[in-house]
Amino acid sequence: MLKAGEVGGLHALAVVRGGQSLLEYYGAGEDFAWGDSLGVVEFGPETLHDIRSVTKSVTALLYGIALSEGLVPPPAEPLLQRFPQYPDLAADDQRARLTVEHALTMSLGLEWREDLPYNNPTNAEIAMELAPDRYRYILERSVLEPPGVRWTYCGGATALLGRLIAAGTGRSLPQYAQAVLFAPLSIGSYEWLTGADGVASAASGLRLAPRDLARIGELVLAEGAWDGQRIVPADWIRTMLQPRLQTSWGAQYGYQWYIESIDGHCVYAGMGNGGQRLFVLPDLDLTMAITAGNYDGPDQWRTPLTVLERVILPAMA
Template sequence: MSLMRDRLDDVLRAGEAGGLHAVVALRGGRCLLEYYRAGEDFAWGDSLGVVEFGPETLHDIRSVTKSVTALLYGIALGDGLVPAPAEPLLPRFPRYPDLAADPQRARLTVEHALTMSLGLEWREDLPYHSPANAEIAMELASDRHRYVLERPILEPPGNRWTYCGGATALLGRLIADGTGQSLPEYAQAALFGPLGIDRFAWMTGADGVASAASGLRLAPRDLARVGELVLGGGAWNARRIVPAAWIRTMLQPRLPTGWGAQYGYQWYLESIGGHRLVAGMGNGGQRLFVLPELDLTVALTAGNYDDPDQWRAPLTVLEQVILPAMA
């Protein structure tokens, strides 16, 4: 651990991982590196000022929330509470009969939401403080689910991956409807409680609905524990939490992203240093990396929100600090 800490200190002194707040790296359940530092932070758009981060400090994980939502979907599916991926989507939203009557929208399935391939107009390439950003507009809408489902149709569903927090919002609604619980309530009962995670926050939009796309706040240790669950094929401490079949299905590559990675069900799939990499990624440099061949989980948090180079800090720590110690 001391060698990795020295390498991390060198990287930070060189300015190659600016904005980094915390790193937790586990191998085979054993802590390899745990690091915290002070930094300016936000909860969504609200400034928290300079925060002295530590093991118990909650942090936005932004869109890594999507990957957690996929785990919750798999748990609910295993209990028969939500529709299978191949099932049509709009019958699960009966209060929108006008949308269901559209034959093009009627082609939408749950899998199209899981893979972000709805074929609807959706722009999240604008700053997340702007209401022109589709996710922010969704959070401000009086009915987030209608907002998503009535977006203009651009192409047939299933053709192409397009980053879409609205797709995850639909999954969150299916979970809430199927379980009879809010997303945070179900997460506590079905995932966080069994993992021994007793502190989290889940932010809501203007409608009071927890954001399945980006609202979760976790301590980095607990985020790493989620990664350990994925690494264990859905089991943790010899307890089955997520069906193993769902983990396998969730992590199958389905569609290419715009930068070369593949996308499964709300998780990114690529390789690094010749090793398979499974990742949840969030704005600002939030990352959950799982490398099955190395029995390695890495959780990173950072404050580089909306920065075009936000990817740099977590990738630098992984490539220059953690992976060299795996030799």
């Protein structure tokens, strides 16, 4: 039994097992679209919510679809070959070693600090949004170590992937997502926030209802198939979820997805600021989508983990 305050800031919850809705919860609380207050919101099944950096995990799915269509480079391809507008950066031997995989695994080896509040202009993601050229800003950061050595949280890495998708498909990220992911999943309502330059944020801009976020988790559980239709190649799902590097707190990282063991269960997770989570537990055939309002809080992880460990997993025993 949960005690009062143990899941503070919880806005909504959708749990699906074996394709059937197991639990839904909708509360109320102050919410934000990025930094803009929406006031106190009464949440319901159709209410859109920032999923913040869970957007990164959706971008990885889109990359896999585009790769299967031959529209984006494979992970092993040198990254700067796809940014010919920066010949000076490509001429740097250290940067020339960067590959697409280093962006997929957030292991660019470049200086990038996102451990500062997101209202701080020195936070690298905010500085990227304020820069006259976001892609140059990312790629010209100081080289700290060889690529592929260490995972460092980096929204800029995901922004590069978003650029590759947009350039390769000839469509904006939301347009491509609508055609190849949202429409096939019957996700009819969403928003994708953009920066001042009109570019949709591949790292944190997506707004979805929890039911629809859970549907994306179900797609991952089914290795990319939905209603008899192949949406994402199964081999990409397996590749995407393969542990490659360890995060700073101990979880493993694949291609824009986290891999953890929680109470003996393998959990694939998309995680976002404020307590946004998409948990996929293959051994239980279970998907859980959580939205919350604990933005920038030091214990923002506590609410989603408490719901999973204290409510959902005991109910599965």
